[in-house]
Amino acid sequence: MCGIFGITDNKDAARLAYVGLFTLQHRGQESAGIVTDDHGALLPYTGMGLVNEVFDNGVLGELEGRNAVGHIRYSTTGSSHIKNAQPLVLNSCLGNVAVAHNGNITNADAIKAKLQKDGAIFQSSSDSEVILHLAARHKGRSLEDTLARNLPKLSGAYAFLFMTPGKVIGARDPYGYRPLVLGRLGRSYILASETCAIEVAGGSVVREIEPGEMAVIAGGKIKFKRFAPVKRFTRCIFEQVYFARPDSVAVGRSVQTARYEIGARLAGELKDVKADLVSGVPDSGTVYALGYAKESGIPYQNVFMRNHYTGRSFIQPDQKLREFTAHLKLAPIRDVIKGKTIILIDDSLVRGTTSRQIVKNLKRAGAGKIVMAIASPAIVSPCYFGIDTPTKGELIANQLSLERIRRFIGADALHYLSLESLVEACGDRRDRNFCVSCFTGKYMEKP
């Protein structure tokens, strides 16, 4: 999971890229970077940490130029190291090219091995560099022709932003796993991972870039180029469940609305369960709980005091850190929970360790019974498309039965939302489906 943001033809390009990345910060906290096009010279600046830690006024002031492309990273492929921070800039026979990537190229290792055998020298361990080396070897008349020849050689998931002097190109894989949206701000075009980034930067949303489509922006104009047929629109459903900000719109549906409806559907599936209150594990669980409360008539109550300064526990790469931040993050509100039967909603259950800790903390603070309701089906298989789910062996639903998971997390009851309810609530349509491979173990292509 990463966030990308690009803007063209704007005197404040670097500052607006900063605003866009800051808005997308929930998608990755490991590194941030912006490259600008200063009269043909690509000026990159990257650093480890949050957007506001990496950039200050001085740095942004030096990033001159009217086009900018930015990236925030959460590592899935390649280690957590500054050399993997993006945008990557490569000086090759194509000239200077910058790339920012969200996703995971599943055949990157095979392509890389072949290119290295032919003499290519890679400057990072990230899979994103592969496309630049491929492009340098199989050129067309223009960068878009070159990309159109080479992007179909990649398997897996990608939303890319490329920059060369005078040009910004966005491209999305033929399944549309990862999001990429086009926006407009006066004469400027914006390409971003989520609609919220376009709107916070002051722009308005035009449309999603289609799977297998490229948007080429140069000289104040945009043209669209199809480089591959749409294989089958299979957008990652976890965007709706967890990753995207609630004020974003995905596949024509507000994320907040989809989550509210998921909560209502959970209530429908648990209509015989009696409880004193319903609550959610912040932040995403809160909207689910509100939808549940409306549908069931069970009052919503906030059972946690959330410490906002710890970061998102799921996206801390190290297991020890993850457990430690989970501890720090949520403090039960004793008065509200004492002796109560609580329906507690969380977006997903991955390893089970965070839920176990949360249930333990609630019970220790005096809660009566806890019915754990999960706003997605059981995750039984890893993601190969850019989301850092663990291996099969670490996925609790792949290893234990429902009853044993319940016992492991210490809840009095456990329920997962059905897949049918999830896809309906997210707005599944005949032509716009979602990827649900981690729930089914069935993949569109062999990983």
Ligand code: SF4
């Ligand atoms: S496997 Fe799961 S996490 Fe990965 S893209 Fe598909 S739905 Fe998203």
